[in-house]
Amino acid sequence: MLSIIIFSALAIxxxxxxxxxxxxxxxxRATYALAVSFVAVGVMLLMFDLxxxxxxxxxxxVMEMAIMAIYMxxxxxxxxxxxxxxxxxxxxxxxxxxxxxxxxxxxxxxxVPWPAxxxxxxxxxxxxxxxxxxxxxxxxxxxxxxxxxxxTIVAALVLANPRGRYDRWGDNLQRATPDDPQQGGxxx
Amino acid sequence: xTGEGMNQAWVLLAPVLLGAIALAGAALNGxxxxxxxxxxxxxxxxxxxxxxxxxxxQRRRVTVAADRLLWRIGGMALLVIALLKTAVIPxxxxxxxxxxxxxxxxxxxxxxxxxxxWLMGWGANSAHxxxxxxRFLAQAASYELPLMFALVTPAVAAQSLRVxxxxxxxxxxxxxxxxxxxxxxxxxxVLAFSAWGPFATAASGDIxxxxxxxxxxxDRLLILAGRYALLATGAAFAVALFLGGGAGPLLPEWFWTxxxxxxxxxxxxxxxxxxxxxxxxxxxxxAWVIGLPIMLLQTLVxxxxxxxxx
Numbered sequence: 001m002l003s004i005i006i007f008s009a010l011a012i013x014x015x016x017x018x019x020x021x022x023x024x025x026x027x028x029r030a031t032y033a034l035a036v037s038f039v040a041v042g043v044m045l046l047m048f049d050l051x052x053x054x055x056x057x058x059x060x061x062v063m064e065m066a067i068m069a070i071y072m073x074x075x076x077x078x079x080x081x082x083x084x085x086x087x088x089x090x091x092x093x094x095x096x097x098x099x100x101x102x103x104x105x106x107x108x109x110x111x112v113p114w115p116a117x118x119x120x121x122x123x124x125x126x127x128x129x130x131x132x133x134x135x136x137x138x139x140x141x142x143x144x145x146x147x148x149x150x151x152t153i154v155a156a157l158v159l160a161n162p163r164g165r166y167d168r169w170g171d172n173l174q175r176a177t178p179d180d181p182q183q184g185g186x187x188x
Numbered sequence: 189x190t191g192e193g194m195n196q197a198w199v200l201l202a203p204v205l206l207g208a209i210a211l212a213g214a215a216l217n218g219x220x221x222x223x224x225x226x227x228x229x230x231x232x233x234x235x236x237x238x239x240x241x242x243x244x245x246q247r248r249r250v251t252v253a254a255d256r257l258l259w260r261i262g263g264m265a266l267l268v269i270a271l272l273k274t275a276v277i278p279x280x281x282x283x284x285x286x287x288x289x290x291x292x293x294x295x296x297x298x299x300x301x302x303x304x305x306w307l308m309g310w311g312a313n314s315a316h317x318x319x320x321x322x323r324f325l326a327q328a329a330s331y332e333l334p335l336m337f338a339l340v341t342p343a344v345a346a347q348s349l350r351v352x353x354x355x356x357x358x359x360x361x362x363x364x365x366x367x368x369x370x371x372x373x374x375x376x377x378v379l380a381f382s383a384w385g386p387f388a389t390a391a392s393g394d395i396x397x398x399x400x401x402x403x404x405x406x407d408r409l410l411i412l413a414g415r416y417a418l419l420a421t422g423a424a425f426a427v428a429l430f431l432g433g434g435a436g437p438l439l440p441e442w443f444w445t446x447x448x449x450x451x452x453x454x455x456x457x458x459x460x461x462x463x464x465x466x467x468x469x470x471x472x473x474x475a476w477v478i479g480l481p482i483m484l485l486q487t488l489v490x491x492x493x494x495x496x497x498x
Contacts, residue, residue, distance in 0.1 A: 028258055028310050035303065051289045052349075059296035063332070066302035069310075070325050082318075127288060127349065184473030 007047055014040035025084045027072060035065040052127040075160045198282040202274050209424075210270075210416035211236060213453045220461055243409035251313050251402050259311020263407040265304035266414025273297045273421040276351050280434040280442030283352060290351035291343050294425055295336060298381045301418070302328045305383060305390060305399055308411065312402040320398020324390035326468035327380055330475035331387075335377035337483040341370040341490050342429045355433035364430040366493070369486040371430045373479065378422030378456065382415050385460020392465055423452035 013036065020033040038061035045054035073082075088094065134142055158164075168178035214236035222232020250256070276290035277283070287293060302325060309321015343349050345367070346357035357363075364371045380387040383399075391398045403411060427433060427448040434441025436448075 026255065028255065028307070032258065032261075032303065032307070051287055052292060055289050055292045055296050059292065059299050062296070062303050063299045066299075066306055066325055066328065069306055070322075070329065073322065125288065182469045184470065186473045186477055 003047060007044060010040045010044050010047075013037070014044070022087050024087060027082075027085065027087075028069070030087045031065045031068055035062055038062075050126060052130060075162075195282050198279065199284060202279070202284060203271055205279070206270065206274050206417055206420055207413075209420040209449060209453065210413060212450065213416050213419055213457055214413075216454055217457050217461075220458065224461075239412075240409060243405055243412075246405040246408075248407060249402065249404040254313045254402075255311045257311075258307045260407070262304045262307030262309075262311055263403060264410050264414075265300065265307070267410055267417055269297050269300045269304065270414060270417035270421045272300075273418075273425070277421060277424045278352050278355055278428055278433055278445070279424070280440060280445050282442070286350060286352050289349045291339055291349045291354070291429075294351075295339055298335070298377075299332070301381045308399040308403070309390070312399075314402050316396045316401040317399055319395050320390040320401070323395075323398065323468050324383060327387060327390070327466075327471060330468065330472045330479075331377045331380040334373045334475060334479045334483045335381075337480070337487050338370040338373040338377065339429070341367050341487045344487065344491050345494055347494070351428055355428050355435075358432045359435060362430065362432040362435070367430070367486055367490055369482055370490075371426070373483050373486075374426055374429065375422075375452075375456070378419065378426065379460060382418040382422060384415060384419055384456070386463035386466045389465045389468060419456055420449070420453055423456060424449045426452050 015037075017033045017036040017040065021030045021037070024030050024033060039058050042054045042057035042061065045057055048054075163180075165173065168180060169175045170179070215233040218235035219229040219233040222235070223229045273294055275284040276287065276293050278286070305324040306321040309317045309319070309324070312318075342354050342357075342363050345363060346354040348354060348357070354363075376387075379385050383390050389398070391400045395401070400408065400411065424445070427445060431448050431452070434443075434445045436444030
């Protein structure tokens with residue numbers, strides 16, 4: 001009974017703070033409303049005894065929001081992020097995409113024939129099981145996905161970066177030390 | 189008292205003890221500061237208590253158009269985070285929540301500090317505070333990965349993420365002996381996530397106190413106390429991960445845990461006073477080009493030793 005109440009409360013927190021993301025007028029509030037939403041989901045995962053995934057969700061999402069705050073001033077030239085601003089744009093297509101995604105995922109969750117549990121509850125080490133699944137049968141998938149993800153991140157940064165290596169090392173890349181607005185600790 | 193009963197008493201005792209250790213750290217820092225200024229050390233060690241009284245009575249100052257909600261959340265968060273960290277730290281035989289992923293829990297909580305300090309900087313609607321918040325994020329982006337590998341290394345050696353099992357794995361040999369780099373990186377990271385000593389540039393004088401510029405009264409008290417509490421939990425976790433936990437001759441485990449924690453905390457405070465501030469923009473390259481590879485080598489060496497030993 002108690003766990004149902006806690007779970008429902010967390011679900012409400014997750015949804016309400018998710019809605020808040022689009023209702024507030026400040027990037028900081030939107031960012032941390034999203035973080036609250038994810039933390040609530042992480043705690044719900046903990047309630048399923050998925051300790052590792054639950055804690056790592058909280059860790060990654062909170063860190064992600066902080067990184068977003070870095071990108072906010074790193075790549076948004078005129079710093080609108082520091083002023084009050086609307087958190088919505090392109091409303092019609094956003095609504096269509098959101099509804100479509102929700103129906104797809106919710107329909108999937110309801111309609112997919114879920115496999116029966118193979119081990120008994122509470123006896124297995126789920127962290128170990130997850131590790132074995134990732135490093136064993138799903139290893140090929142992980143090996144394919146991770147370079148693609150990594151390449152995407154690097155490509156996005158290269159595209160967004162206002163100063164490339166030619167700005168830093170000169171047209172022939174032959175400067176002895178790079179010309180940086182901020183010197184790094186090692187002069188690399 | 190039975191073991192079970194004692195463990196329940198520990199729930200109430202742990203926050204009190206955390207407060208006491210944090211206060212001891214503050215008193216030591218006060219004494220050192222007083223001695224450096226040529227005043228009697230004893231008057232300096234009483235300073236933190238006087239400061240508590242002063243800040244409790246001080247009126248809150250509020251800036252124009254401050255984001256009060258986020259500012260308050262950021263200000264109180266450090267102390268809450270320190271308490272949540274305490275949950276997974278074994279104190280002798282007692283531990284609040286010996287969860288299977290205690291180590292990851294500690295890591296998740298120290299990532300929460302990123303959010304807390306940035307919110308402190310953001311909420312005040314002050315340029316100095318915001319600069320302080322961003323200084324911390326820049327610093328965090330440098331120390332976090334080496335810190336994560338420093339945490340991973342004892343877990344690899346103990347083959348467990350459960351903190352009590354990591355402590356048990358050190359009964360024959362403390363981890364600090366064969367993973368000194370991880371130990372040093374962890375200690376430096378504790379100073380960094382507590383925004384302390386050389387890593388306190390987020391709150392340093394050159395930007396008028398940074399994140400602390402506009403906070404006053406009880407908000408300031410919570411932040412200053414939170415930093416000491418984070419240092420204290422960091423010291424206690426270093427004891428559990430690298431210094432054998434409660435292992436020691438003759439005396440009970442809790443006693444050794446307490447002594448080691450206080451000793452590590454004292455070293456943190458004494459040593460930090462010897463260093464000047466480390467600029468986050470300088471730290472970034474050093475941490476990524478030197479710190480991270482050395483840390484990865486340490487993890488690799490430990491992994492090989494563990495694999496060969498079987």
